[in-house]
Amino acid sequence: MSVVVQDLTLAYGATTVLHGIDLTVEPGEVLVVMGSSGGGKTTLLKCVAGLLPITGGDVLVDGVSVRREPEKARARLGMVFQYAALFDYxxxxxxxxxxxxxxxxxxxxxxRALVAEQLEAVGLAGKEGLMPAELSGGMRKRVGLARALALAPSVLLYDEPTSGLDPVTAYAIDQLIVETRDRTGATSVVVSHDVTSVLRVADRVAFLEAGRVVFLGSVEEFKSAEQAGIVELVTLARSEAPLGSGLQARE
Ligand SMILES: Nc1ncnc2c1ncn2[C@@H]1O[C@H](COP(=O)(O)OP(=O)(O)O)[C@@H](O)[C@H]1O
Ligand SMILES: [Mg+2]
Structure with a gap:
């Protein structure tokens, strides 16, 4: 299923945060949205998920308008929140x-069957009885993904899925994102500021700055982009060892 973001504007009160975003996510692709903190990445995901009242423009989820038919559009989406947002009780x-x-x-x-199936898919078979307080950061992210997957979504939105994780756990989560796409075919939008991780999972990359898309292209194009902000990130990733070899992981 495609996701088409059309001239999307979002304001929080008097402050406009997204200034006319245009983006298309092709069926089954992983689009990573990068950008510095405060650039509007989470806001963009929430607009796609129909969680915020769009100020201008629209988002079409397989042709269904999030603005006009939020319930219908939302039924096709699963969102994995940054801090997993599990209910502690x-x-x-x-x-x-x-x-x-x-x-x-x-x-x-x-x-029980649905839980067992989804926990198996995220590598947590048999953990249904644990409480959130008993989980590591990586396990919490996996449970967040299992919860989204239980809805059998055609579109998966991930907000900073590897933030706060050690490199090895982040690597495992990146693999899970790609595996999940391969297994379910879900169109995926991943917000991240971890460039090592981006180069491992992305088919295409969008770079958001102050609420505008300043770059959109393939991973190859991203790696050779000459824009300020991107050059520094890619150089940083190349200097990371040895998990930085994820640069080549999908080539
Ligand atoms: N609920 C909110 N009310 C008012 N301003 C907000 C709210 N959420 C985010 N913002 C502001 O919108 C901007 C973009 O935030 P956000 O989408 O969270 O950025 P990112 O995820 O890229 O770090 C920031 O300046 C932030 O302070
Ligand atoms: Mg954010």
């Missing part, structure tokens, strides 16, 4: 089922 299994239970009734056996 619910165990892993109930966290995974949280979104699904708001959409439809599940009998206990169906619920």
């Amino acid at each position: 619910l165990n892993v299994g109930d966290n995974v089922l949280f979104g699904v239970r708001r959409q439809r009734r599940l009998n206990p056996a169906e619920g």
